[in-house]
Amino acid sequence: MNKTLVSFLVFVxxxxxxxxxxxxxxxxxxxGWILNRYVYFLLFVAYLIITHFVLRLKPxxxxxxxxxxSIGFYFYKFVLYPPIPWTLFITYMVMWSIGTFxxxxxxxxxxxxxxxxxxxTIVGEYKFAQIILLTAMPILVGFGTYKTIYPSYQEPVxxxxxxxxxxxxxxxxxxxxxxxxxxxxxxxxxxxxxKDSFPFLDADKHEYMKYVTEGGTIFxxxxxxxxxxxxxxxxMFSHVFNPTPANFIDPGTIAMLQEAFIFWRVxxxxxxxxxxxxPWSSAMPPWEEHLNTEExxxxxxxxxxxxxxxxxxxxxEGSEG
Amino acid sequence: xxxxxxxxxxxxxxxxxxxxxxxxxxxxxxxxIAKEVFAEQVFxxxxxxxxxxxxxxxxxxxxxxxxxxxxxxxxxxxxxxLKGPVSGFPAPELGESDYNNYEFAPSRMLLWVANQQHLxxxxxxxxxxxxxxxxxxxxxxxxxxDPVMSxxxxxxxHDLMKVSLTAYSWTAILGGILLFTFIxxxxxxxxxxxxxxxxxxxxxxxxxxxxxxxxxVYYYGWDRMSEDKFLKWIHCSLSVLLNLIGTVLMYLANSWxxxxxxxxxxxxxxxxxxxxxxxIHSTLWNPVGVHRILGNIVFGGGIVGAYxxxxxxxxxxxxxxxxxxxxxxxxxxxxxxxxxxxxxxxxWLMKEVYAFRQQMGITLMGGIMAWLFIIQAVMIGLLFxxxxxxxxxxxxxxxGSHRYMKYCKYMILLLICTFTMWMTPHTxxxxxxxxxxxxxxxxPVIGHFGxxxxxxxAVNLMITTTILCFLLYQKANKKIxxxxxxxxNCWISxxxxxxxxxxxxxxxxxxxxxxNQRVGLSVPQVTTTLTTLFAGTAINISMFKDSESYGDIQWxxxxxxxxxxxFLLAISFTWLMGLMGYxxxxxxxxxxxxEVVRDNSVDAYTLTIGEAGKxxxxxxxxxxxxxxxxxxxxxxxxxxxxxxxxxxxxVPAQQQQ
Numbered sequence: 001m002n003k004t005l006v007s008f009l010v011f012v013x014x015x016x017x018x019x020x021x022x023x024x025x026x027x028x029x030x031x032g033w034i035l036n037r038y039v040y041f042l043l044f045v046a047y048l049i050i051t052h053f054v055l056r057l058k059p060x061x062x063x064x065x066x067x068x069x070s071i072g073f074y075f076y077k078f079v080l081y082p083p084i085p086w087t088l089f090i091t092y093m094v095m096w097s098i099g100t101f102x103x104x105x106x107x108x109x110x111x112x113x114x115x116x117x118x119x120x121t122i123v124g125e126y127k128f129a130q131i132i133l134l135t136a137m138p139i140l141v142g143f144g145t146y147k148t149i150y151p152s153y154q155e156p157v158x159x160x161x162x163x164x165x166x167x168x169x170x171x172x173x174x175x176x177x178x179x180x181x182x183x184x185x186x187x188x189x190x191x192x193x194x195k196d197s198f199p200f201l202d203a204d205k206h207e208y209m210k211y212v213t214e215g216g217t218i219f220x221x222x223x224x225x226x227x228x229x230x231x232x233x234x235x236m237f238s239h240v241f242n243p244t245p246a247n248f249i250d251p252g253t254i255a256m257l258q259e260a261f262i263f264w265r266v267x268x269x270x271x272x273x274x275x276x277x278x279p280w281s282s283a284m285p286p287w288e289e290h291l292n293t294e295e296x297x298x299x300x301x302x303x304x305x306x307x308x309x310x311x312x313x314x315x316x317e318g319s320e321g
Numbered sequence: 322x323x324x325x326x327x328x329x330x331x332x333x334x335x336x337x338x339x340x341x342x343x344x345x346x347x348x349x350x351x352x353x354i355a356k357e358v359f360a361e362q363v364f365x366x367x368x369x370x371x372x373x374x375x376x377x378x379x380x381x382x383x384x385x386x387x388x389x390x391x392x393x394x395x396x397x398x399x400x401x402x403l404k405g406p407v408s409g410f411p412a413p414e415l416g417e418s419d420y421n422n423y424e425f426a427p428s429r430m431l432l433w434v435a436n437q438q439h440l441x442x443x444x445x446x447x448x449x450x451x452x453x454x455x456x457x458x459x460x461x462x463x464x465x466x467d468p469v470m471s472x473x474x475x476x477x478x479h480d481l482m483k484v485s486l487t488a489y490s491w492t493a494i495l496g497g498i499l500l501f502t503f504i505x506x507x508x509x510x511x512x513x514x515x516x517x518x519x520x521x522x523x524x525x526x527x528x529x530x531x532x533x534x535x536x537x538v539y540y541y542g543w544d545r546m547s548e549d550k551f552l553k554w555i556h557c558s559l560s561v562l563l564n565l566i567g568t569v570l571m572y573l574a575n576s577w578x579x580x581x582x583x584x585x586x587x588x589x590x591x592x593x594x595x596x597x598x599x600x601i602h603s604t605l606w607n608p609v610g611v612h613r614i615l616g617n618i619v620f621g622g623g624i625v626g627a628y629x630x631x632x633x634x635x636x637x638x639x640x641x642x643x644x645x646x647x648x649x650x651x652x653x654x655x656x657x658x659x660x661x662x663x664x665x666x667x668x669w670l671m672k673e674v675y676a677f678r679q680q681m682g683i684t685l686m687g688g689i690m691a692w693l694f695i696i697q698a699v700m701i702g703l704l705f706x707x708x709x710x711x712x713x714x715x716x717x718x719x720x721g722s723h724r725y726m727k728y729c730k731y732m733i734l735l736l737i738c739t740f741t742m743w744m745t746p747h748t749x750x751x752x753x754x755x756x757x758x759x760x761x762x763x764x765p766v767i768g769h770f771g772x773x774x775x776x777x778x779a780v781n782l783m784i785t786t787t788i789l790c791f792l793l794y795q796k797a798n799k800k801i802x803x804x805x806x807x808x809x810n811c812w813i814s815x816x817x818x819x820x821x822x823x824x825x826x827x828x829x830x831x832x833x834x835x836x837n838q839r840v841g842l843s844v845p846q847v848t849t850t851l852t853t854l855f856a857g858t859a860i861n862i863s864m865f866k867d868s869e870s871y872g873d874i875q876w877x878x879x880x881x882x883x884x885x886x887x888f889l890l891a892i893s894f895t896w897l898m899g900l901m902g903y904x905x906x907x908x909x910x911x912x913x914x915x916e917v918v919r920d921n922s923v924d925a926y927t928l929t930i931g932e933a934g935k936x937x938x939x940x941x942x943x944x945x946x947x948x949x950x951x952x953x954x955x956x957x958x959x960x961x962x963x964x965x966x967x968x969x970x971x972v973p974a975q976q977q978q
Contacts, residue, residue: 081766082759083759084749084759085749085752085759086755087750088745088749091744098706099737102706102709102713102733103730103733105710105714105880105882106710106713106717106726106730107713107714107729108714108717108718108880108881109717111880154752157750157752160748161687163687164684165684165687165688166680166683167680168680180678180679232761233761233762234760238761239757242753242756247761247762250762251769251772252747252763252771255835255836256773256836258679309835310835312836312837
């Protein structure tokens with residue numbers, strides 16, 4: 001049998017078998033180190049490489065390019081979970097397509113070989129392929145047009161700035177705080193070994209833990225409805241908000257911000273955001289109207305303690321001045 | 322490698338590394354040196370201030386008192402603002418009468434276009450002498466061993482200088498247009514800047530005169546000074562002088578922009594405090610300078626490369642094809658050498674921005690400019706793709722390269738994976754339905770790529786991969802004969818594997834560290850990458866001793882894809898340069914001079930991403946149109962010269978065989 005055809009069958013049939021029979025095994029409810037979708041994907045790639053190696057299959061570069069491109073598509077569309085947003089999917093696929101192009105154009109010979117079937121199809125040497133192509137193209141264009149003009153009721157996406165630049169100072173309860181130099185007054189006697197006491201708040205041992213405990217109480221009285229009892233932004237009300245409440249576990253939120261920044265955000269809430277951060281769409285109230293200054297600082301202390309992050313400091317990065 | 326002579330590659334690489342070191346070493350050590358010098362200076366100033374104050378106290382009333390102001394940036398030993406005698410007027414509160422405008426376009430846009438065009442051309446004319454310096458030096462060094470190649474280098478340097486000469490006048494004209502635009506449309510602000518920078522502006526003008534003088538002697542004395550060996554060295558030294566003056570010119574002009582962004586040497590009212598060096602040497606001056614020099618080299622390389630690529634594609638004769646293919650290669654070689662350290666200089670600049678005002682740093686990286694930074698990430702990726710594509714295609718025409726071509730696909734895979742990591746945004750654009758499907762604003766897997774630890778790891782791996790590709794290119798046609806070849810190869814492998822492991826380890830480790838310590842990890846990561854560059858290149862070149870060649874590079878056989886990659890590089894870089902310039906300038910938001918002179922014009926707003934993109938594209942197209950004209954003008958004299966003295970044109974090596 002034609003080796004190109006064998007290679008094609010190895011890919012298509014293999015993918016069908018893997019996707020329908022093996023994929024479900026690797027996606028159990030309890031994800032393990034072996035039984036997970038990414039190991040499955042690596043197995044599939046290994047299957048392709050090994051089969052081609054054992055059967056000594058050397059498909060033409062155009063088909064190799066197609067395989068490579070399809071593997072990327074399969075990964076981003078079906079393997080990567082949870083599904084990624086459309087904008088990111090497109091971006092990733094553009095990257096992957098560029099990579100595929102670099103692969104097929106890495107030297108003039110492979111590129112010539114890649115172009116050959118395309119040119120032959122266009123000039124009519126591959127009559128059958130030309131008929132399929134010329135039939136499929138208008139249908140695809142028509143379908144694309146239909147999809148584009150079909151009314152959609154989704155909210156438009158917006159480029160919202162999540163961490164806007166804070167003002168130089170903020171006034172809370174009549175006192176002005178310069179954000180660059182303000183520190184949490186309750187961050188005292190921190191020994192950096194507080195993780196050992198997790199999840200038990202041994203408030204009697206350290207003054208620091210006492211403040212953390214108080215902050216935790218305030219958090220569970222006020223904040224956890226949205227920010228979640230695990231501080232992961234998945235509180236019971238979180239699903240009705242857009243933007244969703246901040247996920248403090250994520251390394252890109254409080255972990256990379258100064259405590260003073262959080263203080264400003266908590267005190268002023270959604271309405272205190274600058275325009276670039278769409279203050280009209282944030283549901284967070286200005287907590288200065290509900291909590292006193294000390295309570296705000298304690299909540300912040302608790303958030304850092306619970307997540308294990310350290311607030312950002314700029315003390316060691318001074319300028320030459 | 323760069324032709325027939327196998328030593329030329331070593332000389333060429335050495336020349337480039339030295340040239341790079343000349344720029345990088347002061348940049349890297351300037352902090353430490355500057356601090357020391359600054360400490361002494363501050364001490365002297367404080368002593369002077371005390372002396373003057375004591376004198377005033379003794380002299381008593383009736384004497385004119387000197388008013389002392391506090392510097393907005395510089396601090397003394399104890400961290401208090403540095404004091405200086407008030408020597409200027411306070412910054413004006415600008416009103417409607419301080420701004421002029423035309424009906425057809427906002428003043429800010431006109432100034433932007435004028436500024437950007439001048440900068441593009443300035444960048445090109447500063448870069449070309451650097452090229453010429455290196456290429457002429459190599460030409461002189463190889464004269465005895467290979468006169469044909471030497472003549473080829475000399476001709477290339479001369480040709481480049483010819484184009485640069487036309488571009489030089491063009492730059493001056495654009496500078497004049499910029500100055501008039503500034504004076505006429507922003508008279509109030511210009512008056513303030515002129516008040517502060519008065520002596521700098523005069524020195525700048527004088528330096529421009531010196532630059533012109535040296536440039537004309539350098540160019541018009543080319544043939545005459547080539548006759549004698551000693552004179553030729555003098556001529557080459559002139560190129561060093563030319564570059565030194567050019568660098569000083571650029572640094573002086575930079576001081577205006579860096580002062581606007583992060584002022585120093587004035588008090589909070591904007592009054593000059595008597596020390597012009599403080600005003601010039603504000604906190605961003607050094608990083609911007611180094612970043613611009615490297616950027617100029619890449620930009621210049623891109624333009625020369627694109628020029629040569631165009632001629633290569635349209636060449637009528639084999640000889641022409643061979644020549645321009647070779648020019649493409651030299652230009653790309655230089656551009657890639659500049660491209661590799663460029664991101665590091667960028668990091669240094671951003672670090673200083675954060676140190677100056679955290680707010681400004683957040684506005685750039687996480688705030689209103691963050692989306693532009695994502696676009697920047699994509700553009701940088703394109704540059705690396707273009708560079709690697711050129712190297713792969715270039716390598717394929719070298720005899721003996723089949724030994725290494727099989728690794729190309731793995732390098733591409735690595736590039737794509739790291740690039741995917743590099744450009745994954747922390748905040749993803751999505752619809753509410755997608756947000757629900759994802760279960761939160763952050764993706765549990767790719768969400769980890771949104772922070773700096775992942776980005777640093779990715780960019781360092783991308784650069785390391787490009788360096789590896791470059792080393793393979795270097796040795797593609799070499800049959801290594803040194804007895805320690807195996808040991809050498811093992812060392813190179815160990816350096817690269819070790820570097821990759823170290824970069825990945827540091828990246829992962831960063832997730833477990835507080836943010837301020839995590840920032841520090843970028844230093845060992847960068848050091849690791851630079852180690853691969855310097856140690857890898859050094860070992861690689863050492864192994865070429867007594868090597869045999871599988872055959873010369875077949876100049877004139879570069880593939881079209883590889884040639885188009887050069888256009889991609891050149892255009893992407895032009896656009897990227899405009900983008901980053903816009904970001905750096907626009908981060909001042911509604912200030913002319915940050916926190917000192919407020920922009921009260923009707924144009925004091927931040928553009929939407931789309932509008933900014935249109936302006937950048939316009940500037941890119943506009944400048945390339947001008948480049949085409951300048952190159953065309955340059956080619957007019959070129960044709961004449963060839964017609965007059967065809968014998969003087971050296972024939973490429975392979976044509977002679």
